[in-house]
Each structure stands twice: as structure tokens, then as C-alpha cells.
Amino acid sequence: MTEVVFYLFAAAAVISASLCILQRSPMVSALWLISTMFSLAAIYVLLNAQFIAAIQVLVYAGAIMVLFLFVIMLLNLGQAESDLRGPSTVAATLVIVGLLSVELVALIRYTPRRLAAELSQWPTYTDPATVFVAGQVTQQEGAARGVVGAVAVPLFQVYLIPFEITSILLLAAIVGAVVLAKRNA
Amino acid sequence: MLLGPALALSAILFSLGVAGVLLRRNAIVLFMCIELMLNAVNLSFVALAQLHGASGYVMVFFVMTVAAAEAAVGLAIIIGIFRHKQSVDLGNINLLRG
Numbered sequence: 001m002t003e004v005v006f007y008l009f010a011a012a013a014v015i016s017a018s019l020c021i022l023q024r025s026p027m028v029s030a031l032w033l034i035s036t037m038f039s040l041a042a043i044y045v046l047l048n049a050q051f052i053a054a055i056q057v058l059v060y061a062g063a064i065m066v067l068f069l070f071v072i073m074l075l076n077l078g079q080a081e082s083d084l085r086g087p088s089t090v091a092a093t094l095v096i097v098g099l100l101s102v103e104l105v106a107l108i109r110y111t112p113r114r115l116a117a118e119l120s121q122w123p124t125y126t127d128p129a130t131v132f133v134a135g136q137v138t139q140q141e142g143a144a145r146g147v148v149g150a151v152a153v154p155l156f157q158v159y160l161i162p163f164e165i166t167s168i169l170l171l172a173a174i175v176g177a178v179v180l181a182k183r184n185a
Numbered sequence: 186m187l188l189g190p191a192l193a194l195s196a197i198l199f200s201l202g203v204a205g206v207l208l209r210r211n212a213i214v215l216f217m218c219i220e221l222m223l224n225a226v227n228l229s230f231v232a233l234a235q236l237h238g239a240s241g242y243v244m245v246f247f248v249m250t251v252a253a254a255e256a257a258v259g260l261a262i263i264i265g266i267f268r269h270k271q272s273v274d275l276g277n278i279n280l281l282r283g
Binding site (some may be wrong): 010033047052056059060067071074083084093097104109110112158166 | 195196199239252258
């Protein structure tokens, strides 16, 4: 059942992404990208990442894409002519993307069992359960503290300093955006 | 657990994002394709977090923050370019000086 739903949303994500890169109008492109992000949020729920699914909808589909739509409407780009590059670039793109996707789809062979078999040549590790302890710890943590708590513990303990640096990054981005977009700057 | 299929989907979405960046000339669509690639990477982080623990979720959190900052500054730059050139076509934008 979970697999069927996963493949349904995976197909929706791939089709939406293809339409997003092929549509002529930037507005239609943006709406298809939002559809991709919603499909990805559903897939996150299937992968037991409910908190990430929620912030995917709130931050990506909500905040970032609204910013894109706002800029498209501000610049009045609704009726653009085709902006695809020439045939030689299209051919080169197909070759590059074909090579890249063949390379990346090999990732499907990353299974816990195979990695554990490779690691079990080391004297200390034997089976997936002992190699990947962290995943089990996360599940127990999630059961004990809830889905958000399981993310909060590493975020505010191990990654506290990167988290604080992120706030400086956001402040710099706000100031930079205001300065750049201000008229007569 | 769906680890392999999730990683394959992530690979396909990333490749589509790269194709969009290479094919289109509209600067805003190009930015959207970059967001698509960031989403693909987020999907592989979430898939692998099932094995390696909640650090993957924290990375997704940081990627989203950086994506938001990048979108804000990038779109502000695009607005500035549009005011100057009356176009967001990257074929027309070929000068570093104003």
C-alpha cells in the first residue's frame, strides 16, 4: 500500500517537474513547481518525516514560491515568448543530463544490506542493525519525544552553532534584498 | 523502507533541474530549476535519515534556510536587472558594468 502511494506521488513529482522546465510561461512553470513540492511533501510523510513535510509546505510551497510568483507578477512576465536555447545547446543538454542521470540512478544500489555486507569485512561490524544504530535511535527518540522533538534534539545540541550562524545569514539576506531592490539605491 | 526508489526519484528530479538550467534563458525559470535541484537533494537527505539518524532532517532544515536566503537575494538582483535592461532573458545580459 505504501509503495503504491509512493509511486503515485513519485510519478506526479516527475511529471510536474518536467512540465515545469518545459512550459513557456514562467507563471505556469511556477505553478507546476508548486505541484512538485506538494508531491515531495507527501513522499516525506511516507518516509516518516512528518515535520519536514510540514515545513516543506509552509516554507517552500508557501513562502519561497509566493516570492517567485510575486516577482513574476511584478515584472509582468505572463506572456513571454519561447526562451528555449538553440538546437545545438539542446543536444548538448540531452547528452549531459543523460550521463548525469545514469550516474545518479546508480544510487539505487545503495541498500542497507549491501553497505552492511561491505562494512562487515571490517572486524567490528556484522549486520545492518549494528551498522546503522542511528536510525533506530531516531525512531525511539521519535516515539519518546514526538516527531518534532526528534529533530529538535540534534538541532539545538549538536548543531547549535550552525543554527545560530543561519540567523546571521538570514539577516544578511534580508538587508541585501532590501538594499538591492530599493529604487534609486 | 523505500530507500532505493526515493534515491532514484531524487536523482531524476536533480537531472530535470540541471536540464532546466541548461535549456532555459529566462532568469526566473532558471532560479526555479535551482530550487528543484535543492528539493531533490532534500529528498535524498530525508531518505538517508531513515538509516543514519535525525542529522539528515537538520541538514534539510539548513538547506531550506539557505534556499530562502538565496531566493530573496537572487530575486532582488533580477528585479534590479529588469529595471536596467527591461528584460530577464539571460541572452541579453552580457555586461558586468552597469
